[in-house]
Amino acid sequence: MTTTTTAPLAAATSTLVTNIATLVTNDHDAVEDAEDGLLGLVRDAAVVIAGDRVAWVGAADRAPAADNRVDAGGRTLLPGFVDSHSHLLFAGDRGEEFAARMSGRPYTAGGIRTTVEATRAAPDERLAANLVRHVREALRQGTTTLETKSGYGLTVEDEARALRIAEEHVDEVTYLGAHVVPPEYADDPAGYVDLVTGPMLDACALHARWVDVFCERGAFDGDQARAILTAGMARGLVPRVHAGQLGPGPGVRLAVELDAASADHCTHLTDADVDALANSRTVATLLPGCDFSTRAPYPDARRLLDAGVTVALSTDCNPGSSYTSSMPFCVALAVRELGMTPDEAVWAATAGGAAALRRIDIGRVTPGARADLVLLDAPSHVHLAYRPGVPLVAAVWQRGTRVL
Numbered sequence: 022m023t024t025t026t027t028a029p030l031a032a033a034t035s036t037l038v039t040n041i042a043t044l045v046t047n048d049h050d051a052v053e054d055a056e057d058g059l060l061g062l063v064r065d066a067a068v069v070i071a072g073d074r075v076a077w078v079g080a081a082d083r084a085p086a087a088d089n090r091v092d093a094g095g096r097t098l099l100p101g102f103v104d105s106h107s108h109l110l111f112a113g114d115r116g117e118e119f120a121a122r123m124s125g126r127p128y129t130a131g132g133i134r135t136t137v138e139a140t141r142a143a144p145d146e147r148l149a150a151n152l153v154r155h156v157r158e159a160l161r162q163g164t165t166t167l168e169t170k171s172g173y174g175l176t177v178e179d180e181a182r183a184l185r186i187a188e189e190h191v192d193e194v195t196y197l198g199a200h201v202v203p204p205e206y207a208d209d210p211a212g213y214v215d216l217v218t219g220p221m222l223d224a225c226a227l228h229a230r231w232v233d234v235f236c237e238r239g240a241f242d243g244d245q246a247r248a249i250l251t252a253g254m255a256r257g258l259v260p261r262v263h264a265g266q267l268g269p270g271p272g273v274r275l276a277v278e279l280d281a282a283s284a285d286h287c288t289h290l291t292d293a294d295v296d297a298l299a300n301s302r303t304v305a306t307l308l309p310g311c312d313f314s315t316r317a318p319y320p321d322a323r324r325l326l327d328a329g330v331t332v333a334l335s336t337d338c339n340p341g342s343s344y345t346s347s348m349p350f351c352v353a354l355a356v357r358e359l360g361m362t363p364d365e366a367v368w369a370a371t372a373g374g375a376a377a378l379r380r381i382d383i384g385r386v387t388p389g390a391r392a393d394l395v396l397l398d399a400p401s402h403v404h405l406a407y408r409p410g411v412p413l414v415a416a417v418w419q420r421g422t423r424v425l
């Protein structure tokens with residue numbers, strides 16, 4: 022790639038990225054030259070970035086002048102990935118547990134407690150450094166927006182400090198005091214729910230936009246999940262739910278009933294769950310890296326899409342059940358294992374993630390959107406699934422600034 026400066030740098034510098042073979046806009050209505058279809062593709066395209074925003078999108082031969090010019094070299098440009106579900110406030114390593122699981126031991130929610138112990142013992146600086154390392158790792162793979170959660174502190178102080186650190190480094194922060202019942206409350210789960218909905222919520226509400234609960238056998242049941250989510254909502258937090266990971270349960274219908282932004286995992290769904298999602302604005306966020314890493318069945322994305330459910334893809338990056346930060350890996354899994362087409366998977370990893378975070382400024386390349394862009398070393402977005410495991414990300418812009 023060559024970057025040529027054709028005018029002196031001004032305050033609101035503009036950059037023309039041109040010679041793009043395939044541009045994914047995710048919005049054919051907003052871009053005059055886009056083809057019909059889910060991804061709103063533009064062939065032989067150009068994009069103008071001005072400041073932190075996309076200023077113009079269309080066919081390269083109609084592109085306006087700009088201060089700088091970047092030649093994309095006949096490659097693919099798409100919106101930065103939106104990873105709407107991760108757990109990056111942790112310390113410690115669970116490689117041995119993974120090895121044991123791959124040797125035949127099943128995954129249970131209890132493994133979370135191993136990370137809780139290590140996280141509580143870690144100083145703030147180590148938690149922050151670990152978070153930043155993973156944010157950068159994700160950025161190198163094209164992720165320009167990350168959601169992350171607390172959930173490995175499980176005391177008032179440890180949950181609040183996790184969220185304080187998170188809000189310094191990521192766009193979207195979720196309070197997950199209800200990840201698992203900590204050992205000191207093993208005989209008093211109701212007492213722990215009182216803590217999560219009382220003093221812990223008081224300490225955390227100002228540092229998060231979202232409230233989440235692990236609604237699963239071995240974690241929190243439907244009644245507990247409802248109490249936790251409604252308490253968060255009363256403090257202005259918007260709900261999202263871990264549901265249907267290990268077996269069917271009440272989580273998905275609870276998410277829909279409370280108008281949660283997202284129901285995450287959705288590996289085990291009843292027909293009633295699918296109907297409920299289809300008649301709601303709750304996104305089904307699928308986390309195939311988790312099913313891969315726990316050698317579990319994959320969710321049936323085809324069933325959801327055919328029913329009209331909005332589907333997002335996310336990494337669920339966490340040290341226990343899904344230690345990948347790679348959205349391209351999730352796209353490849355979604356196509357190979359979840360029954361999604363390459364177009365559907367790329368949409369779910371970008372616009373779908375934005376929908377799961379109720380954001381309209383990201384996950385698309387349209388005038389006015391945040392200039393979060395990924396240049397792929399490939400002639401089309403299909404290569405994300407066609408070339409699994411290959412580092413195709415050649416450049417990344419975040420808020421209009423070239424960061425890779």
Ligand SMILES: [Zn+2]
Pocket residue numbers: 106107108263337
């Ligand atoms: Zn999760």
